[in-house]
Each structure stands twice: as C-alpha cells, then as structure tokens.
Amino acid sequence: MAIVVRLDVMLALRKKRAKDLAAEIGLTEANLSLLRTGKVKGVRFETLDAICKALSCQPGALLEFVDVED
Amino acid sequence: MSPDPLSSAAARVADEAKRLRPWVYGLFVLSVVLVATEIATDGIAGTRHLRELHDTGDKLSFAQVMGAFLRQVLRAAPAIALTSALWYAQNYLARLEKGELWTTSTAALVDEVGRAMVTASALMVAIVPTVSLWLDGRGAFQFDLEATPVVLGGLGLALIVVSRGLRAALDAAGTLKSDHDQFV
Numbered sequence: 001m002a003i004v005v006r007l008d009v010m011l012a013l014r015k016k017r018a019k020d021l022a023a024e025i026g027l028t029e030a031n032l033s034l035l036r037t038g039k040v041k042g043v044r045f046e047t048l049d050a051i052c053k054a055l056s057c058q059p060g061a062l063l064e065f066v067d068v069e070d
Numbered sequence: 071m072s073p074d075p076l077s078s079a080a081a082r083v084a085d086e087a088k089r090l091r092p093w094v095y096g097l098f099v100l101s102v103v104l105v106a107t108e109i110a111t112d113g114i115a116g117t118r119h120l121r122e123l124h125d126t127g128d129k130l131s132f133a134q135v136m137g138a139f140l141r142q143v144l145r146a147a148p149a150i151a152l153t154s155a156l157w158y159a160q161n162y163l164a165r166l167e168k169g170e171l172w173t174t175s176t177a178a179l180v181d182e183v184g185r186a187m188v189t190a191s192a193l194m195v196a197i198v199p200t201v202s203l204w205l206d207g208r209g210a211f212q213f214d215l216e217a218t219p220v221v222l223g224g225l226g227l228a229l230i231v232v233s234r235g236l237r238a239a240l241d242a243a244g245t246l247k248s249d250h251d252q253f254v
Contacts, residue, residue: 031254041252 004064005038010055025050080171087166094163098156105149112142137205144201148193148219155186177240180233187226194219 011018022032027047034040035047048059055062162179170176199212 027254035254040254041249042254044253047254 002066002068003038004066005035005062006064007032007036007051007062010057010061011036014055014057016055021051021054024054080169083166083171084169087163091160091163091167094156094160098153098160101149101153101156105146105153108149109142109146112145140205141202144198144205147198148190151186151190151193155183155190158182158186171240173244174237174240177233177237180236181230184226184229184233187229188223189226191219191223191226195223 011021018032018036019029022029025047027035027050031040035043043063048062051062052059158179162176162183165173165176165179195215196211196213199214200210203210203212
C-alpha cells in the first residue's frame with residue numbers, strides 16, 4: 001500500500017497521547033492502534049474529520065502518498 | 071461515531087428472537103407432553119389388548135409384543151419428527167438471541183427445521199402406512215396421499231431451499247462484515 005499514515009507524527013507534534021485521542025474521538029484504542037500502524041483497509045471520513053478536529057490539522061498531514069513499486 | 075449497521079441489525083433480530091423464543095419453547099414442551107401422553111395412552115391400550123389376548127388363552131409370541139410396541143412408535147413418529155422441528159426452531163432463535171446472525175451454522179438450523187417437516191410428511195404419507203401393512207403381515211406398499219402431509223412436505227422443502235439461499239446470503243454478508251470491520 002502506497003498510503004502511509006502519519007498519525008504518530010501528528011500526535012508527537014501536538015504532544016497528545018494516543019489513548020487520549022481515542023477517548024476524545026470515540027474510537028477504541030485497538031482501532032486507533034490499527035490505524036496508526038496502517039493495518040486497516042480504509043478510514044471513514046467521519047473518523048478523519050474527528051481526528052483533524054482533535055489535532056487541529058488537515059487530512060494531508062495525516063496521510064501521505066509514497067510512490068513504491070509493488 | 072455512528073453505530074455499526076450490521077451490529078444494530080443483529081441487535082434488532084436478537085430482540086425479536088428474545089420475544090419469540092419463549093413461545094416456541096412453550097410449544098415444544100407442549101408437543102413433548104402431548105406426544106408422551108399419546109404414547110402412554112396407546113401403550114396402555116396396547117397392553118390391555120395384549121392382556122385380553124393372553125386372557126383368552128392365546129399364548130403371546132415375541133412378534134406380537136414387538137408388533138404392538140412398533141405400532142405405538144410408528145403412530146407417534148410423525149409427531150416426534152414435528153416436535154424435533156420445534157426444537158431446531160427454538161435453537162435457531164437462541165442463536166439469534168446470542169447475536170449469531172451472520173453464521174452459516176445458524177442458517178443450517180433452518181435447514182434442519184425443513185428436513186424435520188419433510189421427514190414428518192414422508193412418515194405420514196408412506197413410511198407409517200407401509201410399515202403398518204408389513205407388521206400386519208399384508209406386505210406391499212401403501213401411500214396415504216392426504217392434503218395435510220403433502221402441504222407439510224412442500225413447506226419443508228421450501229424451507230430447505232430458503233435456508234440454502236439464506237446460507238449463501240450470510241456467506242456474502244460475513245465477507246462484507248469482515249471487510250467493513252477493517253474500516254475505522
């Protein structure tokens with residue numbers, strides 16, 4: 001997959017713990033951990049919206065496209 | 071986050087099953103009591119018949135005693151098959167109550183209900199009349215083509231077809247659910 005999740009970077013920049021973010025946006029810690037490690041098939045706009053609101057950032061700051069050969 | 075539509079569908083079905091199951095279970099218990107009563111009553115009548123034969127001085131053979139016993143079992147067999155259908159139906163509702171809506175083994179219980187209905191129908195139409203003839207030593211085959219068992223068999227077959235369709239739909243739903251669960 002060429003989409004890399006940069007949620008860890010944003011969490012570090014905002015000095016927020018993943019546990020606190022999960023509680024704030026109403027996602028389970030397990031699901032947030034899967035998202036952080038990129039082990040999900042997709043992200044709902046609803047989740048993206050909540051994360052962007054909580055971390056005051058743009059979706060582009062959370063997701064990055066890396067052109068890699070399969 | 072909005073509630074997961076698949077989980078809320080399972081919860082709705084579980085509520086419905088919770089309401090229905092006591093009724094189906096009650097019907098099952100009632101059927102067991104009725105079948106047991108029928109067997110006991112027939113048994114008492116059969117024993118009386120055998121005692122009368124014995125009192126007239128006729129020596130009872132093993133075949134006569136076994137014949138009387140088999141007739142009682144045969145008479146009750148369709149009712150036993152239908153009672154098992156009620157048991158499978160209440161098992162099905164119990165699975166739904168536990169939230170096991172998306173499993174093919176749950177759908178297989180619908181198939182069992184259909185099979186029990188077809189078995190009851192086959193017993194009423196062919197097996198009981200034919201075996202009764204054999205027990206009487208009159209040989210050959212007999213088919214009692216009455217509307218009730220034929221309709222019952224038809225409904226059973228329809229239920230088997232429905233359960234196969236349901237199983238295929240649940241397979242697809244299971245795949246969709248596992249895909250859906252990988253979206254956060």
